[in-house]
Amino acid sequence: MPRWVTRIAVLAGVILAWEMGVRLYGNPQRFPYPSAVATALVRDLGSGRLVVAVVQSLSRVLLAFFFAAATGIVVGVAIAVFRPLDRALSPIIDSLRSIAPIVWIPMAVLWFGITGRAAIFIVAYAAVFPIILNTSEAVRRLDRRLFDAALTLGAGPATLVVRVILRGAMPTIIVGARVAMGFAWASIIAAELAMGIKLGEGAQISIGLGQLMVNTLYVERDLNGLVGYMLTIGLIAILIDLVMRQFHRLALPAGAIP
Amino acid sequence: MTDSIRIEDVSKTYVSPRTGERVEALRGINLTIQSHEFVAIVGPSGCGKSTLLALVAGLLKPTSGRIFFDGVTVSRPGPERGVLFQDYALFPWLTVQDNVEFGPRARSIAAEERRRISQELIRLVGLCGFEDKYPSELSGGMRQRCALARMLANEPKVWLMDEPFAAVDLQTRMLLQQELLRLWGDDREILSRRPVMFVTHGIEEAVFLADRVLVLGRRPGRIKATIEIDLDRPRPPHRNSPATGALVERIWRLIRDEAAEAIADE
Numbered sequence: 420m421p422r423w424v425t426r427i428a429v430l431a432g433v434i435l436a437w438e439m440g441v442r443l444y445g446n447p448q449r450f451p452y453p454s455a456v457a458t459a460l461v462r463d464l465g466s467g468r469l470v471v472a473v474v475q476s477l478s479r480v481l482l483a484f485f486f487a488a489a490t491g492i493v494v495g496v497a498i499a500v501f502r503p504l505d506r507a508l509s510p511i512i513d514s515l516r517s518i519a520p521i522v523w524i525p526m527a528v529l530w531f532g533i534t535g536r537a538a539i540f541i542v543a544y545a546a547v548f549p550i551i552l553n554t555s556e557a558v559r560r561l562d563r564r565l566f567d568a569a570l571t572l573g574a575g576p577a578t579l580v581v582r583v584i585l586r587g588a589m590p591t592i593i594v595g596a597r598v599a600m601g602f603a604w605a606s607i608i609a610a611e612l613a614m615g616i617k618l619g620e621g622a623q624i625s626i627g628l629g630q631l632m633v634n635t636l637y638v639e640r641d642l643n644g645l646v647g648y649m650l651t652i653g654l655i656a657i658l659i660d661l662v663m664r665q666f667h668r669l670a671l672p673a674g675a676i677p
Numbered sequence: 678m679t680d681s682i683r684i685e686d687v688s689k690t691y692v693s694p695r696t697g698e699r700v701e702a703l704r705g706i707n708l709t710i711q712s713h714e715f716v717a718i719v720g721p722s723g724c725g726k727s728t729l730l731a732l733v734a735g736l737l738k739p740t741s742g743r744i745f746f747d748g749v750t751v752s753r754p755g756p757e758r759g760v761l762f763q764d765y766a767l768f769p770w771l772t773v774q775d776n777v778e779f780g781p782r783a784r785s786i787a788a789e790e791r792r793r794i795s796q797e798l799i800r801l802v803g804l805c806g807f808e809d810k811y812p813s814e815l816s817g818g819m820r821q822r823c824a825l826a827r828m829l830a831n832e833p834k835v836w837l838m839d840e841p842f843a844a845v846d847l848q849t850r851m852l853l854q855q856e857l858l859r860l861w862g863d864d865r866e867i868l869s870r871r872p873v874m875f876v877t878h879g880i881e882e883a884v885f886l887a888d889r890v891l892v893l894g895r896r897p898g899r900i901k902a903t904i905e906i907d908l909d910r911p912r913p914p915h916r917n918s919p920a921t922g923a924l925v926e927r928i929w930r931l932i933r934d935e936a937a938e939a940i941a942d943e
Contacts, residue, residue, distance in 0.1 A: 571754045574783040582783075583768070
């Protein structure tokens, strides 16, 4: 029997057992079940609110990721090239890195209010460290003879940075970006969940996936819709990783790296 | 003949990053290299011969003394002083052709002209058909040919070569030596030749290639002797003439004791 047949059989068995278990013995008020999850998903896709929330969350992630990548690459290259800067900044970076992004939520809310910008801050914070660390490590590992070669071939500072340092470090930077993107997607949901929605207090915020979940749980009390969103979040995480893997492949032409 | 490189009373002291100890790599070097002259530098390990080359390249700064190239003080690396590195230092993410075009591109030469330069040089060093290969796909000898073409693409006014053939096998090395002489202009009139500083461990290589061999001593690195190689050019491909043998023997005697010391130190 091919492997996929076993896998599908097991998966179907688990779903069936779940459905039967909740229907026969469970309380549907407290436990979601597959057929109702499917119905809720179809409903939310049809109404368009799931798509709107996904677009909202993703655009926050992309904006935050852009900030994190720009900052992380600049800082990473700088501390790899200038040792004194490394000695000065590394303790700070390591301390900040050990503070989990969601711990910053109260501070972010204080600074930015319950807004999309607070969520963007949290996500950028989560994403910036893997990019800094991978960039600096990659640049440190580059063969310094290549810098010498570039300089003796007439390269100025800009050419050296772009065509040697960044190009040479790019495969590892993209590995960092891939990790960062995973962190970013996890923390946008966390940030949106934690900030939730405040209705009627004039705190206008466009609804991302996390906020949609809070609304679904506390306002609509729709457990099955909630599980539908959880599945969507997982699916998007997989898609993001696939896209990042393609970028990684692009940075590694055949035979370019021994 | 005019002076191309003038080294005036140059010393170089390092602080070892491991031990914090001060190491005197070179002391009181005085040297002039003329416009069409091939100078080889030999000496035991640790005599500072590669340091001397890096100083002329502008990759290191002298602790004291001055270095002039065409009458101008050397303060930084520049494309008019081409460098060939022992470990090739090819960009692993660029193809042969893009490696060769790196210099012209850094100097903002138009794409068409770059292409013309790289194709001509790739043909000259015998890498036709390998334009789109990456360095990792080439043999050691081919990598060094690629590095040579990359250096020549800037039409440097002087060639600085740091043990360029040390990492290739003996037969490849002998072929590369002949090709180097051909590219340099061994069989052409003297005015077409560039000044060369060629650092090597190989005494026979030095005698085969150079017009003049400098013998460096160690601790501190200093010039112990200068040997004129008055063999005819073009140099014949067979190398074991009595005259060559005598020169090699003479240089070896100058180095032998210190070479043994260097080995004992390691």
